Amino acid sequence: MEQLIMAEGSRWQRPCHGIANIIRKAACHAEVLLANTEQEPSDFLLDALFPVMKGLRAEALLKHSNEDVRVTVASCHGEILRISSPGQPFDDDQMKASFQLIVEALSKLSQPSTPCYEKALSLLATFARVKACLLMLDLECEALVLQMCQHFWVIVRSNPSADAFWAVEQIMTDVLTESEDISPDLLHPLLASVLKENEKEAPSCWKLGEKLFSKCAAKLRPILRGALKAKGTTLDDYSPVVASIYQDEISVSRSDLSAMPAVSSRKRRGALKSDVERARDEATLVPRDLRDKKMRLSTRGRSNPSEGPSGI
Incomplete structure (x- = not known):
């Protein structure tokens, strides 16, 4: 060799x-x-x-x-x-x-x-x-x-x-999960693929879209609501997988809110007043002259592509 x-x-x-x-x-x-x-x-x-x-x-x-x-x-x-x-x-x-x-x-x-x-x-x-x-x-x-x-x-x-479908699915999954930000230009075709009309008109796109939404749900969930609003569409227009992810996002948001400690307006005002008074007291301890300053693979090529899409 x-x-x-x-x-x-x-x-x-x-x-x-x-x-x-x-x-x-x-x-x-x-x-x-x-x-x-x-x-x-x-x-x-x-x-x-x-x-x-x-x-x-x-x-x-x-x-x-x-x-x-x-x-x-x-x-x-x-x-x-x-x-x-x-x-x-x-x-x-x-x-x-x-x-x-x-x-x-x-x-x-x-x-x-x-x-x-x-x-x-x-x-x-x-x-x-x-x-x-x-x-x-x-x-x-x-x-x-x-x-x-x-x-x-x-x-x-x-x-x-099936070989080509598997490879496309792997690449797009990696792109979606590893991108720092998913742009509208990347998200909108994905949303379009799972429009209910495409289940019959473009079944391969529908299948890929559902797989990507399922695999990348954690990454897509926070931006899904804004995307639907921008497109002027509703959950009824899409595959059930979109509604499932959307409802999960709402549940997560409510869970985050319920986990926050309740603070009365009186306590908030008291805390703010204490902070102001503490800052004023600390300022008196500073000399006047200072206060005045401002991130294995296959080892050989051409392995049989059919090894990849075994789950399809």
């Missing part, structure tokens, strides 16, 4: 020029090699991989005019993420460019008839297993995360395979 990687590294030390078919074959060769490289390789293997990783982040490949080349390179980047996980293989700007390419490749999952579909599906499974979206959040790629989730709703609406 070491000799294969070193030979591949020598190939990628030369600039990638030529017709798209030649470049695509080179990227496919690197993709297979990376997929068979274990996670957390030895320092020797990492040194041998460096020329490959460097070559695959070249702008000429990231912005290549051929779609199949870009998707293949994105698949390579997914394998590099797996090999490097939980570390970061590139610097911040290079990682953002890599994620941009990966998100574009994932959008191809809404087109099962295209030649890129299988590569995109494999990339999606890898992306979900290594929880790469958490690195996107760490790098503050909010706009790119939102774009990715918008792609996912389109993909799910097209009734994807």
Whole structure:
């Protein structure tokens, strides 16, 4: 394996020029090699991989005019993420460019008839297993995360395979639970997915929405009331899971209020008066001159995606 990687590294030390078919074959060769490289390789293997990783982040490949080349390179980047996980293989700007390419490749999952579909599906499974979206959040790629989730709703609406559904569910669960703040742009499509009309019109979206609400209830509960008010909708418009979470939020709020000690207005005024008098007494002890101052995975790539969605 070491000799294969070193030979591949020598190939990628030369600039990638030529017709798209030649470049695509080179990227496919690197993709297979990376997929068979274990996670957390030895320092020797990492040194041998460096020329490959460097070559695959070249702008000429990231912005290549051929779609199949870009998707293949994105698949390579997914394998590099797996090999490097939980570390970061590139610097911040290079990682953002890599994620941009990966998100574009994932959008191809809404087109099962295209030649890129299988590569995109494999990339999606890898992306979900290594929880790469958490690195996107760490790098503050909010706009790119939102774009990715918008792609996912389109993909799910097209009734994807169980493998694709499982991976999308894992990624979106991680995004919702680990985001510091859930923006309206992220929440509104989720709410729309569980509108009662979508139980029949978009059953896959309905199913995903219910799963996400159930898994992320603790994170969604505090913002649900405001979201419904902003949209001008009622609980009757949505799946029962929304009403359940909403009622839990009301119960929690009432519980918090009942747990607060009751303080009469007389006691509050007395406490305030005592504080003022104490402050005045302390001020007299200060000399006049001072008073005048002011935060395991699979070890090998391309494991069978069917291992993931066992619960679906």
